[in-house]
Amino acid sequence: MSTFRSHVWSSVGKKMITGLTGLLLVGFVAVHLLGNLTLFIPDRGHAFNAYAYFLEHAVHGWLILAFEAGLLAVFGFHIVAAVTVAWTDKRRARPVGYALVRNAGGKSRKGLPSTSMIVTGLTLAVFVVLHVKMFKFADHPSVVYDGKEMKDLYAVVVAAFKQPLIAGAYVAVMGMLGFHLRHGFWSAFQSLGWNNDRAMGPLQNLARVVSVLFAAGFLALPLYILFFVDPSVSGGHR
Template sequence: MSQFKQTFNSSIGKKLIMALTGLFLCTFLIVHLAGNLQLFQNDEGYAFNVYANFLTHFPPIEVIAYILYAFIVIHALYALILTINNRKARPVQYAHQPKSPTSWGSKNMGLLGSILLLFIVIHMSDFWYKYKYTDTVGFKEYRTNVLSNERTVTDFVPESKEFEHSYTTENDVEVVRVKDLHKKVSESFSQWWYVLIYVIAQGALSFHLLHGFQSAFRTLGWTHRKYTPIVEQIGIWLFAVIIPLGFAAMPVVYFFMGK
């Protein structure tokens, strides 16, 4: 046990923890983006609100969510520890900084990570916390005729404060009553400063993942002459381009289209 503890208290051990938690967070980003793309459906928020309700009321997903929160904290904490240790190891900077082949992102991972951590706090307090723990998010009622697939949407006011959601069927009509997170998203994305913060954070995410995804594989020793170039391309196009652009597109589209 002492050897195990010693390993993960070492610099290499801390980097392994950073790599593992980072790859888990990369997986989450793919799933989260896929779910948030429901915002682009022209259905008055039905798909997105049902998705948000599922995330906050399905026990296995809730367990994974708390693991995610723990991994975010661990990832940020170990990043801070490694940064401090690196500075202690070289308290005096070189008088002349030699040219380095390392990318701008790799040199500024601390700055990028700080921007992302601040964004996560703002993002979760504005959406997740208000959705789950306050009464500032209203409700929507969706009535869908299962035969014709026609749907009507109205605001819903529950009789009890304990009400969270309901799914019923009345004479071939599916009645879904859920919190209207879609409206909260629309309101937040109508504010230029919030959209700007969101876009800047996605820029930071792009540079962070451009270095972090490939670095995690190298730290874990998962390198191969044949497969490393594939990993690098996935890191560039999926994690540094597609995912940040996908997230950034949401506030931009909502701001200019006024959904």
């Protein structure tokens, strides 16, 4: 057990944890974005509210509890491992290369996305806390669709994004998400030892596509609501 523990908490082990949990979080963000895209459906929030209701009540609420517990663990391991690796690398004269790849001494790929990973990551962590507080622990209005009462989270989103300051802050944070994914996505594969000279180019290009698509998808939401949604027609039959 001590050998396993020492390997997990070694520099390579923590980088692998960061990479694996990072890819899991990319999957979560993808699913979350797909759910948020229902906000574009012109049905007064029916699809979005129904989606949120399903998540909250599936398997009598146990599914969302299990998912949230797992997600919290993934977030926790990702943050602790990433911050520890960054702190360790900063204290050393030269960052420790990845033991499982061949380009440890190769061409440097440092840039704004890579050098700002801790800043963007911690900013995103603060955003997640505020986001969860807003949608899970605050009081919400209710709405009734087909005789079923549910939280009117669509009205909450519209009310928030109709405030330019909140919409602007959300846009800024989603821009940081794009920067974080730009470096984090391909480096996750590198951390797991799946990266090599032949795969480097395609992974870099895939990281660009993923970061742009995710950032653009999330950026479009507040801008669409701020400029094109009439708050007077949000919600259903109360």
